[in-house]
Amino acid sequence: MWNQAIREISSPRGATKLGEPLFQIMGYRRKGDVINLKTVDRALVIRLDDVGDMILSTPFLRELRQAIPQAKISLVVKPAVAELAAGCPFVDDVLVYDPGPLGYTPTFDRMRRTLRFAAQHLWLRRFDLAIVPRWDADLYHASHLAYWSGAAWRVGYSEHVVQHKRAMNNGFDSLYSHALMDSSLKHEVDRGLDIIRFMGGNPKNDCLALWEPQHEEQPLPNMLENLGLSHNTPLIAFGIGAASATRKWPQEHYVELGRWLTREYDARIVIVGGPSDVETGRTVAQSLGKDVINVVGMTTWPQLGTLLRSCNLYIGNDSGPMHMAAAAAAPVIEISCHPSNGNPYWSNSPLRFGPWGVPSQVLQPDRAVAPCKEYCASTDAHCIRRVDIERVKDAVRMSVSNRYQQAVA
Numbered sequence: 116m117w118n119q120a121i122r123e124i125s126s127p128r129g130a131t132k133l134g135e136p137l138f139q140i141m142g143y144r145r146k147g148d149v150i151n152l153k154t155v156d157r158a159l160v161i162r163l164d165d166v167g168d169m170i171l172s173t174p175f176l177r178e179l180r181q182a183i184p185q186a187k188i189s190l191v192v193k194p195a196v197a198e199l200a201a202g203c204p205f206v207d208d209v210l211v212y213d214p215g216p217l218g219y220t221p222t223f224d225r226m227r228r229t230l231r232f233a234a235q236h237l238w239l240r241r242f243d244l245a246i247v248p249r250w251d252a253d254l255y256h257a258s259h260l261a262y263w264s265g266a267a268w269r270v271g272y273s274e275h276v277v278q279h280k281r282a283m284n285n286g287f288d289s290l291y292s293h294a295l296m297d298s299s300l301k302h303e304v305d306r307g308l309d310i311i312r313f314m315g316g317n318p319k320n321d322c323l324a325l326w327e328p329q330h331e332e333q334p335l336p337n338m339l340e341n342l343g344l345s346h347n348t349p350l351i352a353f354g355i356g357a358a359s360a361t362r363k364w365p366q367e368h369y370v371e372l373g374r375w376l377t378r379e380y381d382a383r384i385v386i387v388g389g390p391s392d393v394e395t396g397r398t399v400a401q402s403l404g405k406d407v408i409n410v411v412g413m414t415t416w417p418q419l420g421t422l423l424r425s426c427n428l429y430i431g432n433d434s435g436p437m438h439m440a441a442a443a444a445a446p447v448i449e450i451s452c453h454p455s456n457g458n459p460y461w462s463n464s465p466l467r468f469g470p471w472g473v474p475s476q477v478l479q480p481d482r483a484v485a486p487c488k489e490y491c492a493s494t495d496a497h498c499i500r501r502v503d504i505e506r507v508k509d510a511v512r513m514s515v516s517n518r519y520q521q522a523v524a
Contacts, residue, residue: 125226127286130262138265146243146267150293150314155183159237159245159264160206161191163214163255165358166416166435168303169196170442171471173324175248175307176205182316189240191260199416202326210236214255225256233263247271247291250306251462252283262290269293270310277460300459304471322472323442325420349382352423352440354431355399355411356392360495362432362463364450366395368504370402372430375508377406380515385426386411387419387436428514430507432499433468440470446518447475448510452499454480458489474517476510478502 138144146154160179162172169192180188190206197211212232215225237260245266247257253271261269273294274284288294295313297306308318353373357363373384384403386396388411396411414422420439423429429440430448441447447470453463460467465477480501483491491498 125223127259127262127289130226130259131289134262141238141265143241143265144267148292150244150268150270152183152315153185155186155243155268157240157242157244158183158186158188159191159240159242159261159266160188161245161247161257161260162196162200162249163191163193163212163257163260164196164249165193166196166199167433167438167468168249169199170323170325170435170438171303171468172248172307173203173205173442174304174318174321175311176203177320177324178308178311178316178318179246180205181318182311182314183244186243187240189242191257193255202417204326205324212236212260214257214260217254226259229256229259229263233260233265237264242266244268244270246310248307248310250276250297250303252280253287258284258287258290267292270314271295272297272306300466302469302471303467323438325424325439325442327417349380350426351376351380351382351384352426352429352431352436352445353384353386353399354388354429354434354436354440355386355395356388356436357432357434361491361493361497362434362452362499363395363496364432364499364502365496366399368507369399371504372507373399373403373407375504376511377403382427383408385409385422387414387422387431388412389435427518428511430511433463433465437470441473441475444473446514447473448507448514449475449477450499450502450507451477451479452491452497454483454487454491454498454501456482457491461490463490474514476513478506478510 162169188206189208189210190200191210191212192200194211194213200209215228242264243266245261245264247261250272258271269291270293271291273296274280274287276298304321311318353369355369376382384407386399386407386409388396390412393412396409400407400409420443423440423443423445426445429445431437433449433451437449449470451465469477480498484498487498
């Protein structure tokens with residue numbers, strides 16, 4: 116009986132049953148049913164996913180600022196994204212929230228975390244508008260945080276937009292005042308801008324953005340000099356990391372590709388990645404010797420963005436650094452684990468999360484490898500192994516040829 120009571124209180128239905136009387140007493144929820152952006156004084160954006168998702172949200176944040184120039188905008192992110200988000204020029208403040216372990220089932224512990232954070236950081240701000248830009252399954256229950264923010268207008272994508280979200284987030288629509296229903300296949304950048312259109316805004320700029328570091332960082336010329344580079348050195352970034360092993364192209368392939376690039380193009384390879392990629396970066400660097408520079412785990416996110424601006428090409432897995440490279444205007448060759456015949460709505464699909472706004476090529480497995488079907492369901496590098504080195508070499512040749520043609524045009 117006790118466990119059932121906890122589940123009830125923690126569920127969307129239980130949250131609204133408890134929350135609405137509370138917010139009435141506190142004087143919240145006093146806006147009309149129709150969103151009026153001109154009357155928004157405080158807005159909350161909740162982005163509880165990873166660095167790549169944050170980069171893909173930069174057009175949304177920029178255009179939201181344009182739509183509500185009079186408002187103060189707060190951004191909620193996970194601790195792993197806080198360093199990157201801290202310098203965002205489109206928001207007034209960044210709030211760091213630890214949602215705890217990933218999970219689809221509402222729990223009493225998650226509700227307690229949510230209520231504590233709302234009481235400490237959200238209620239005194241008296242938000243008019245709360246937005247959850249994520250279209251896919253709500254992995255960390257950002258919709259619950261939007262509900263408990265006290266905002267009258269709470270906007271997010273419906274639980275019914277895709278089948279697996281219906282299964283994982285049953286009842287979550289009740290936490291929104293406005294739930295968007297759009298099941299069409301779109302890139303995540305377009306998803307964010309569609310929210311602004313839904314609210315009555317008119318977004319015009321869909322370019323990704325990087326911003327200058329907030330604090331004193333090593334200037335680019337000094338960084339390149341300390342790495343043994345000059346501005347005339349052809350520089351190719353290898354993005355060896357990813358959020359899961361499923362997305363990681365084998366490290367021995369990067370070694371062979373790096374040797375070929377140094378022979379064919381006299382290029383320098385710079386290996387980039389986060390703290391979890393340090394061992395892989397060290398292994399690849401040791402195999403390539405003097406022709407590689409390994410900065411895996413050695414840069415801040417702002418420093419990495421600065422470095423990627425100087426790269427002539429980025430080759431790597433679907434990851435945060437890949438989206439940073441696109442934001443830095445570097446041509447991108449993405450090596451994807453998602454099979455060409457896979458489900459285009461899945462979370463690894465390049466049609467949803469591919470490089471945005473730059474010359475790019477996406478190399479996918481030509482088919483799923485059994486037992487995988489609609490997507491790579493393995494816990495290690497499985498389907499991605501079907502992307503062979505020769506395909507990547509061909510993509511490099513095409514990228515070099517395209518840049519040459521642009522230079523002489």
